[in-house]
Amino acid sequence: MPAEFRAGERVRVRAGDPAGHTRAPRYVRGQVGRIVECQGSWELADEVAAGVAAPRVEPVYTVAFAAGDLWGEGGHEVTVDLWESYIERAERAGEDGA
DSSP states (O other), X not given: OOOOOOTTOEEEEOOOOOXXXXXXXXXXXXXXXXXXXXXXXXXXXXXXXXTOSSOOEEEEEEEEEEHHHHHSOOSSEEEEEEEGGGEXXXXXXXXXXX
């Protein structure tokens, strides 16, 4: 699967609370961040944990979030590695906090 996102793109982490295992930390769900880079493609950890015989392989991205956006304070960035199915484009300025 080719990577859909490129460095510098703004993305929103899907806000759902899926049943079972997920590697998307709760503190970034629904938040807007910036793609730093693609780390390659890896088996989707959610499906591995669920025992799926042939888990999907997806690109994994390092996504940067402003600490102030996550916790209301802090002048630094927090980076999280996220599978492609966890994120979507943050398309409109009114929706992405810009």
